[in-house]
Amino acid sequence: MDNPQLKQLFERYESGNANETERALVEAWYRSYRGDEAEISETDAIELAAKMQAHIRQNTITPTMVRMPFWRAAAAAFLIGVTGLAGWGLFGRKAETLLVTGSPELKKVQLPDGSQVWINSASRFRFPKHFSGKLREVTLEEGEAFFSVIHDSEHSFIVHTAKLDVQVLGTSFDIKAYQQLDQISISVATGKVGVTREGRSLGMLTPGQQLDYLITSDQTQIKLNGINDASWTTGATNLRDANFNELALAFKNNYGLTLKTNSAIIANYRFTLTLLQKLPAEQAVELAAALHQSRYRKEGNAVVFY
Numbered sequence: 001m002d003n004p005q006l007k008q009l010f011e012r013y014e015s016g017n018a019n020e021t022e023r024a025l026v027e028a029w030y031r032s033y034r035g036d037e038a039e040i041s042e043t044d045a046i047e048l049a050a051k052m053q054a055h056i057r058q059n060t061i062t063p064t065m066v067r068m069p070f071w072r073a074a075a076a077a078f079l080i081g082v083t084g085l086a087g088w089g090l091f092g093r094k095a096e097t098l099l100v101t102g103s104p105e106l107k108k109v110q111l112p113d114g115s116q117v118w119i120n121s122a123s124r125f126r127f128p129k130h131f132s133g134k135l136r137e138v139t140l141e142e143g144e145a146f147f148s149v150i151h152d153s154e155h156s157f158i159v160h161t162a163k164l165d166v167q168v169l170g171t172s173f174d175i176k177a178y179q180q181l182d183q184i185s186i187s188v189a190t191g192k193v194g195v196t197r198e199g200r201s202l203g204m205l206t207p208g209q210q211l212d213y214l215i216t217s218d219q220t221q222i223k224l225n226g227i228n229d230a231s232w233t234t235g236a237t238n239l240r241d242a243n244f245n246e247l248a249l250a251f252k253n254n255y256g257l258t259l260k261t262n263s264a265i266i267a268n269y270r271f272t273l274t275l276l277q278k279l280p281a282e283q284a285v286e287l288a289a290a291l292h293q294s295r296y297r298k299e300g301n302a303v304v305f306y
Contacts, residue, residue: 118233120144121253174229187229235277255281258302
């Protein structure tokens with residue numbers, strides 16, 4: 001956004017002619033400077049902060065609250081924030097890296113604090129180039145990731161997903177949050193993991209425990225997990241009592257192969273097996289079909305169980 005656009009935006013805000021979206025943008029930008037990550041010490045920025053704080057609290061604004069035109073103070077504070085915070089974008093958002101994986105594809109990344117994350121196929125993982133403030137925050141937008149988090153009692157580590165937040169100090173755990181599944185699963189290998197939804201605690205997990213959040217019913221189940229949920233990081237996906245959708249997802253992630261069925265009976269089958277990435281896809285299909293004596297045929301790029 002260039003200076004003329006800034007001027008117009010702030011003048012509309014000052015005069016009360018800004019629309020709802022423009023007001024939200026300006027006020028969100030102001031609020032972004034209220035945390036530990038950004039301090040504005042310049043005179044113009046302080047004046048702007050006082051003016052906007054009063055407007056946000058009282059929903060009114062008067063020209064006498066600052067000694068200079070509103071848009072100039074706003075633009076000055078905006079530029080101070082941008083130039084003083086390397087890597088930050090408009091309205092205070094930190095510079096981030098978005099890591100996307102295909103199918104099949106695995107990636108490993110080291111975070112700024114030394115923590116390591118393995119990203120499974122068909123996933124989207126977002127993390128900052130630098131952690132700042134009291135929290136180490138990352139986002140698993142889609143897919144599955146295994147975290148090995150460096151312990152830091154002063155800075156909690158939080159993973160945001162579309163529905164849940166997972167908080168730890170230092171531990172290792174797996175999060176599976178694919179959109180095509182009707183649940184989000186968190187399983188713990190070491191340490192303790194806290195899971196919340198919109199500020200409400202869903203549970204504190206210890207090693208060997210798994211939490212399943214059922215999206216459609218908004219229910220939570222905590223159970224013992226006797227399998228190694230991190231095995232996929234080394235090319236072996238363990239399925240235990242998985243439904244057909246979970247089986248199909250595992251085939252897509254491991255072999256890039258699409259499984260389908262039109263049979264309600266097969267859709268309700270449960271599958272317990274280990275899929276090795278090095279195993280030829282045809283043999284893996286035969287193995288899965290043999291569990292319930294199902295037949296299958298190839299249709300284009302898909303394999304249909306019937």
